[in-house]
Amino acid sequence: MVDFDDRPLRIESAGIESVPVEHRHGHARELFYLWFASNLGILNIVYGAVVASLGLNFWQAVAAIGTGLLTFVIVGILSLPGVRQGSTMMVSSSVVFGRRGNILPTLFSYLTVLGWETALMCVGTLLLTTLFQRLLGFGYLEAVSVSLPVSLAATFVWPIFGHATVSSFQKYASYTFGLLTVPVILFLWPHVDYAFLDSPGGAGPGAFVSAVTFIFSGTTLGWVNYASDYSRYLPLGGTSEKKVVLYH
Numbered sequence: 441m442v443d444f445d446d447r448p449l450r451i452e453s454a455g456i457e458s459v460p461v462e463h464r465h466g467h468a469r470e471l472f473y474l475w476f477a478s479n480l481g482i483l484n485i486v487y488g489a490v491v492a493s494l495g496l497n498f499w500q501a502v503a504a505i506g507t508g509l510l511t512f513v514i515v516g517i518l519s520l521p522g523v524r525q526g527s528t529m530m531v532s533s534s535v536v537f538g539r540r541g542n543i544l545p546t547l548f549s550y551l552t553v554l555g556w557e558t559a560l561m562c563v564g565t566l567l568l569t570t571l572f573q574r575l576l577g578f579g580y581l582e583a584v585s586v587s588l589p590v591s592l593a594a595t596f597v598w599p600i601f602g603h604a605t606v607s608s609f610q611k612y613a614s615y616t617f618g619l620l621t622v623p624v625i626l627f628l629w630p631h632v633d634y635a636f637l638d639s640p641g642g643a644g645p646g647a648f649v650s651a652v653t654f655i656f657s658g659t660t661l662g663w664v665n666y667a668s669d670y671s672r673y674l675p676l677g678g679t680s681e682k683k684v685v686l687y688h
Contacts, residue, residue, distance in 0.1 A: 446673060452602025454673075458526035464675045468683035470607055471519070474670050475512075475688055477613040479659060480621070483563075485628075487658055491651045495643035504648055508655025515660055515667045516688030522668025523679050529668045549665040556662060557595055564591035603673055 444453050444463040491501050521532040530549055534542040568587035572578040578586070599606065671684055 446602070446604045448604045448608045449601055450604065451600060454603070456528055456531050458531075459672050461526070461676050464526065464673055466607070466674055468674060468679055468687050470611070470687075471670060471684065472687040473611040473614045474607060475515070475663070477610040477617060478663070479512075480614070480617045483658065485624075487655060490654060494647045494651050496647055496651060497642040500642050500648055501651065504651035505655055508652045509659065511652075511656045511660045512663075512688055513685065515663050516685035518664060518667035519671040519684055519688065520668070520681055522671035523674050523676065523681060523684055525668075526672045526676070527668065528672065529665050532668055545665070552662060552665065561591045561595045564594060603670065607670070 444460065446453070446463065446465070488501075488505070491504055496504060518529065521527065521535075522529070525532060530542070530546055533545050537545060565584065565587045568590060569580070569583040572583035572586060573580065674684070
């Protein structure tokens with residue numbers, strides 16, 4: 441029998457088994473902080489640059505990004521089995537596909553996790569290396585030797601502490617990173633190409649669909665296989681499913 445202890449800075453005790461009803465807690469609004477902080481990062485600037493490079497005018501780009509972001513409601517809908525069953529997304533998908541049929545979705549999930557973790561570790565290492573070089577005067581090898589272990593720890597050790605720790609951290613991260621976007625905007629503002637805002641041209645439907653697909657792949661598709669991994673801790677019966685979807 442697993443001794444569930446879902447408190448901050450405690451090792452995660454829940455595995456792929458369902459979280460017992462008596463151990464569930466929290467509110468649907470906690471999901472907002474989890475997903476907001478998870479999708480708030482430097483990659484958003486890259487997403488915007490890629491969309492702009494497809495030849496879309498300003499309003500087409502805004503519409504494509506908005507449409508792509510609206511698809512995140514899929515993650516909200518797929519999080520509902522977590523509330524109902526207390527199980528992770530990949531366990532819930534086995535109910536639909538069967539144990540053997542779930543092998544392919546599980547393989548896809550593994551490959552996406554491998555890709556995202558590798559990308560995050562590389563970006564984190566490069567970012568810290570640059571900061572250590574410019575702010576502390578480290579040499580390149582010195583900076584990398586410090587940055588790489590820190591990135592590894594942040595990527596692979598921190599999640600071991602599990603749901604309660606991640607939930608608490610993401611709440612403060614939402615406010616912190618949200619406020620930090622202000623100086624980033626102020627830094628980028630002088631480099632804005634205002635002629636792009638008034639550009640009368642634009643791209644065809646193919647480029648628009650490509651932009652939406654790109655945003656969908658970088659946000660919704662990257663998180664859909666974890667949809668119910670956090671919602672499964674919410675109380676059964678006392679949680680509004682509508683709020684669960686909306687807070688995504």
